[in-house]
Amino acid sequence: MMDFLSTLISGLSLGSIYALIALGYTMVYGIAKMLNFAHGDVIMVGAFAVITSVSMLGLSPVLSILISIVCCVVLGVSIERIAYKPLRKSPPLAVLITAIGVSYFLQSLALLIFGSTQHSFPKIINMPAIELGELTIRGNMLITLVITTAIMAGMSIFINKSKTGKAMRAVSEDRDAAELMGISVNRTITITFAIGSALAAVAGLFYGTTYGFIGPYTGSMPGIKAFVAAVFGGIGSMPGAMLGGILLGVIENLSKRYISTELSDAIVFAVLIIVLMVKPTGLLGKKINEKV
Amino acid sequence: MQNNQHNPFGIKMSKKPLTKNIVTLTALVIAFAVMLVLSEAGILSRHMRSMLVPVCINIILAVSLNLLVGFLGELTLGHAGFMSVGAYAGCLFSIAMKEILPMAIRFPLAMLVGGLVAAVFGVIIGIPVLRLHGDYLAIVTLAFGEIIRSVIINLEFTGGAAGLKGTPQDSTFVIAFIVVMITLILIINLVNSRHGRAIMAIRDNRIAAEASGINVTYFRMLAFVMAAFFAGVAGVLYGHNLSILTAGTFDYNKSIELLVIVVLGGMGSIRGSIVSAIIITLLPEVLRDLADYRMLIYALVLIIMMLLNASPRFAAVKAQFSPAALKAAAAAKKAAKEGNANE
Structure with missing residues (x-):
């Protein structure tokens, strides 16, 4: 029983990281109507920014986290400006191929700069484990859970209450009508990319502290899994991304513990396929009618 | 999800596809003959000779992926998966039949087995997958x-994880080339047939195609299964070219490499796929110093090609140098000259 509970808690912690990444995916998908394949690699860049500033430059953890967030925001916005903006009116296939190109570009650039070896992630979250009877909860898991929950609550308030959040929802609902109402679509998309990338930086930090190692290809797998989470919850829906992320983390950890470590990725992908077959709009997604 | 717009990549249908393709195939046969003579005469370095079969394999893979990306207009990232299924099926067949059948019968059969198993996987995966788009x-x-x-x-x-050992190394340049020719003839025929036109109609406007009585699901499945079959055959060639077959080689990166070949050659252009498969396969071997930058170059190729395709300025430049425009310019020049002479 205790074993099950601790697996569940580490699953929740992993799931909240997925949820953070999935939020970025789902926001970009909802507003720019594109799958930002490079989102996962922004996580990797954020994690490397922390490694560089802590281990190589010797900066303080708080400063390095800020640097990492700034790096990711600048990166996300420049990717959008350089690679995606000229393709706003292109067919989806062209945008998708470009996004894959950007993802590949970031990976190979990181490979050239940092080499193919795994870099150990500095231990910047120092929190003693909590023991509840027989159950031990690792400190960084607790912090991950608390902070991601806070971020998700903050995001919900931001999207629902603030003016920018309303603009984002308007653009995702109907881009042309939003533009007619005086909302700058380009600015809204840029803001979306900036927020998504900042969330990716935070996710990169937690991913690094959870796994301890970062390599050039680290980002692609959590990136794809977070996309699975976004689809699972219903793409375009923010609560859906949170729910999907947490469920996926729990499923992955339980299957790792009780079925097979090697097959856990395959199981996660099988979940995606089943969801898309049975309920293509996800758990909380709205039904999209295809327009002629 | 948006529908594909009309003619998404400015793909032009040649008026005489048959003559154009005969030229392509003839050029390929001549290139093959030259390479064969060079390699038999020992002029080609050992290293270059070892690249001949991989070039053929990549041509098959690129042309079959182009059927999906260029002609059907759907991006699939699992081509390496079909390749691996075919490779394992074919290699296991060859290992089992090693003592029983002579190579001349065993190897074609292995390719057929690999292709068919991949095609069966294509059907199994296609049924759920083809309900989706984009x-x-x-x-x-x-x-x-x-x-x-x-x-x-x-x-x-x-x-x-250790890999499959003991596959007879049957892949030779001649056999690989014959398979390339068969693949090309079949795919070119498909593309130029009624079926091919139906597939392209689905790419250009799915709903209009459906309204015109085209069975969208059937033709999407046809393209998907055909592509899977040829990927499987290419996998068998690949497996019989190496001493150890490991599943790790058929990852996401392999699918991306194939996508780079198709995009660089031009989506919807079979000739382009062939040329770019040759270039992309040989490039890292010719430019050894660039090996570290290979992946970076692939990524840039993808991004730049897409940005150029979308840019109206580049389209104008391209139109200026198209054969039709050049011909028109020459005619205008001639007319102007004659006009001067008459005065």
Whole structure:
């Protein structure tokens, strides 16, 4: 029983990281109507920014986290400006191929700069484990859970209450009508990319502290899994991304513990396929009618 | 999800596809004859000779992927998965039949087995996957590719993570080339047939195609299964070219490399796929110093090609140098000259 509970808690912690990444995916998908394949690699860049500033430059953890967030925001916005903006009116296939190109570009650039070896992630979250009877909860898991929950609550308030959040929802609902109402679509998309990338930086930090190692290809797998989470919850829906992320983390950890470590990725992908077959709009997604 | 717009990549249908393709095939045969003579005469370095079969394999893979990306207009990221299924099926068949059948019968049979098993997987995967479009289809094919890879690594009879050993090394340049020619003739025929036009109609406007009585599901499935079959055949060639077959080689990166070949050659252009498969396969070997930058160059190729395709300025430049425009310019020049002479 205790074993099950601790697996569940580490699953929740992993799931909240997925949820953070999935939020970025789902926001970009909802507003720019594109799958930002490079989102996962922004996580990797954020994690490397922390490694560089802590281990190589010797900066303080708080400063390095800020640097990492700034790096990711600048990166996300420049990717959008350089690679995606000229393709706003292109067919989806062209945008998708470009996004894959950007993802590949970031990976190979990181490979050239940092080499193919795994870099150990500095231990910047120092929190003693909590023991509840027989159950031990690792400190960084607790912090991950608390902070991601806070971020998700903050995001919900931001999207629902603030003016920018309303603009984002308007653009995702109907881009042309939003533009007619005086909302700058380009600015809204840029803001979306900036927020998504900042969330990716935070996710990169937690991913690094959870796994301890970062390599050039680290980002692609959590990136794809977070996309699975976004689809699972219903793409375009923010609560859906949170729910999907947490469920996926729990499923992955339980299957790792009780079925097979090697097959856990395959199981996660099988979940995606089943969801898309049975309920293509996800758990909380709205039904999209295809327009002629 | 948006529908494909009309003629998404400015793909032009040649008026005389048959003559154009005969020229392509003839050029390929001549190139093959030259390479064969060079390699038999020992002029080609050992290293270059070892590249001949991989070039053929990549041509088959690129042309079959182009059928999906260029002609059907759907991006699939699981091509390496079909390749691996075909490779393992064919290699296991060859290992089992090693003592029983002579190579001349065994190898074609192995290719058929590999292709058919991949095609069966194409049907199994296609039934659920082809209900989806665009981004979803891409990610689900990617997921299937990864599932296939992790299952192969976890199975006993495939040799697991250590790889499959003991496959007879039957792949020769001549055989590989014959397979390339058969593939090209079949795919060119398909593309230029009624079926091919139906597939392209689905790409250009799915709803209009459906309204015109085209069975969209059937033709999408046809293209998908054809592509899977040829990917499987290419996998068999690949497996019989190496001493150890490992599932790790058929990952996401392999699918991306194939996508780079197709995009660089031009989506919807078979000739382009052939040329770019040759270039992309030989490039890292010719430019050894660039080996570290290979992946970076691939990524830039993808991004720049897409940005150029979308840019109206580049389209104008391209139109200026198209054969039709050049001919018109020459005619205008001639007319102007004659006009001057008459005065």
